[in-house]
Amino acid sequence: MAAATTTTNLSGSGDLQTPTLESEQADLLQRISEHGGYAYVRMASLAASGDFRAAEAARELAWEQLHSGPWHSVLPVWRDAYSMACIHVAKFHHKSGEFKEALRVLDLGLIMGGSLLRRDLDSGIEQISQALANSATDVELSGGRLVGEEFNLAEALQVLPKGSLSSRTVMRRTGLSLEGFLCDYLLSGFPVVISDCMAHWPARTRWNDIDYLQRVAGDRTVPVEDSDAANCMKMVLILLILVDILQQVGKNYLCSEWKQELITFSQFLERIHSTQLTSAGPTYLAQHQLFDQACMNYSCLGGSYWIITIRELRKDILIPDYCFAGGGELRSLNAWFGPAGTVTPLHHDPHHNILAQVVGRKYVRLYPASISEELYPHAESMLSNSSQVDLDCIDEKQFPKALDMEFLDCILEEGEMLYIPPKWWHYVRSLTTSFSVSFWWSESPSSPLS
Numbered sequence: 001m002a003a004a005t006t007t008t009n010l011s012g013s014g015d016l017q018t019p020t021l022e023s024e025q026a027d028l029l030q031r032i033s034e035h036g037g038y039a040y041v042r043m044a045s046l047a048a049s050g051d052f053r054a055a056e057a058a059r060e061l062a063w064e065q066l067h068s069g070p071w072h073s074v075l076p077v078w079r080d081a082y083s084m085a086c087i088h089v090a091k092f093h094h095k096s097g098e099f100k101e102a103l104r105v106l107d108l109g110l111i112m113g114g115s116l117l118r119r120d121l122d123s124g125i126e127q128i129s130q131a132l133a134n135s136a137t138d139v140e141l142s143g144g145r146l147v148g149e150e151f152n153l154a155e156a157l158q159v160l161p162k163g164s165l166s167s168r169t170v171m172r173r174t175g176l177s178l179e180g181f182l183c184d185y186l187l188s189g190f191p192v193v194i195s196d197c198m199a200h201w202p203a204r205t206r207w208n209d210i211d212y213l214q215r216v217a218g219d220r221t222v223p224v225e226d227s228d229a230a231n232c233m234k235m236v237l238i239l240l241i242l243v244d245i246l247q248q249v250g251k252n253y254l255c256s257e258w259k260q261e262l263i264t265f266s267q268f269l270e271r272i273h274s275t276q277l278t279s280a281g282p283t284y285l286a287q288h289q290l291f292d293q294a295c296m297n298y299s300c301l302g303g304s305y306w307i308i309t310i311r312e313l314r315k316d317i318l319i320p321d322y323c324f325a326g327g328g329e330l331r332s333l334n335a336w337f338g339p340a341g342t343v344t345p346l347h348h349d350p351h352h353n354i355l356a357q358v359v360g361r362k363y364v365r366l367y368p369a370s371i372s373e374e375l376y377p378h379a380e381s382m383l384s385n386s387s388q389v390d391l392d393c394i395d396e397k398q399f400p401k402a403l404d405m406e407f408l409d410c411i412l413e414e415g416e417m418l419y420i421p422p423k424w425w426h427y428v429r430s431l432t433t434s435f436s437v438s439f440w441w442s443e444s445p446s447s448p449l450s
């Protein structure tokens with residue numbers, strides 16, 4: 001795939017506006033001093049008065065604090081300190097015309113930083129992304145599609161867990177009314193595949209177009225998970241968070257080879273492409289120290305989460321009305337993007353979930369919430385919503401009950417949505433390169449259902 005090149009002549013994009021930083025800076029520096037961050041405060045003050053090296057030094061100091069122990073023990077003030085330093089650094093890059101670098105640093109602030117300066121990070125990202133998109137005059141188009149038409153079920157069956165697609169498949173409904181969804185599935189807590197309900201999403205055509213993805217999101221930094229596919233059949237899984245709702249990053253933490261890193265979306269697209277061509281695992285960069293954070297985030301849904309906003313992609317999807325049936329309140333919206341072979345191990349979540357398949361195909365296996373014990377949840381509370389059973393290779397001696405448990409399964413086709421009720425266990429495997437979005441919601445406190 002030819003890499004897209006962009007010019008970076010952004011004359012007229014103006015200075016980065018950071019009104020929140022201006023109003024919060026003094027107070028934040030005061031709080032950092034109270035926590036002993038004198039060196040940081042000195043550097044950040046120099047940065048504010050125009051010293052680039054001091055800005056980088058402040059960012060280093062805050063970064064060290066973020067990695068001084070498990071994620072949950074990092075004081076929130078240090079996460080805000082990190083965002084502040086990122087904004088200072090980005091301003092310098094922006095002034096000297098290094099727009100992609102400025103974007104990268106702002107993304108890091110968004111991913112790793114606190115919420116205090118979120119507005120400034122968001123608006124800076126928007127300003128630069130917009131300007132980069134407008135100035136992309138010499139983009140080399142690949143004309144490539146992310147996923148082609150070809151698919152071989154017999155081949156797919158060879159890589160699926162034993163017994164797949166041999167018993168009960170999830171019921172498929174077309175033209176399912178809201179009332180029908182509420183009465184037949186949501187209230188009875190039963191899964192269903194809903195066909196024909198997302199043809200009008202712009203994402204259905206745009207997200208299969210590599211040039212489009214490069215153009216709107218290529219320079220954005222995203223967290224990527226990867227692992228050694230040969231060892232544990234878990235490959236790259238990326239979780240982009242598309243809206244202002246906080247969410248966890250990653251789920252392949254169960255694999256011992258699991259790693260996480262931050263790369264640009266363009267690099268990620270390149271990896272997917274090379275994985276398709278060579279059927280080899282992606283080349284790994286150095287292990288990034290995000291593992292603890294991801295585990296933490298995964299384990300405490302509702303706790304502290306990361307945010308990434310790629311607004312351009314967010315505009316391409318629509319929230320299904322089904323999420324509001326019965327007075328629901330949307331909790332989060334996540335995108336799952338990876339090559340064929342990406343596995344999300346067996347786990348459950350506390351919310352109602354609609355998993356919408358935008359591009360490609362996925363195999364999904366579901367076990368009801370009522371049989372939890374037979375699926376051997378991890379004992380530690382952090383992982384108690386994950387099964388110890390690896391469905392790709394069940395250890396029969398250790399987990400004998402898991403072999404005979406009844407399940408529902410399906411291949412979720414492009415353009416279909418799967419409703420997964422709260423606490424239903426699910427295992428997901430991409431059968432092609434796949435880009436899907438999940439919507440999590442719960443009953444609002446005022447809903448008659450809660």
Ligand SMILES: O=C(O)CCC(=O)C(=O)O
Pocket residue numbers: 336343344349353355426428429436438
């Ligand atoms: O699509 C996937 O790989 C996982 C989806 C999932 O686990 C979820 O939406 O909760």
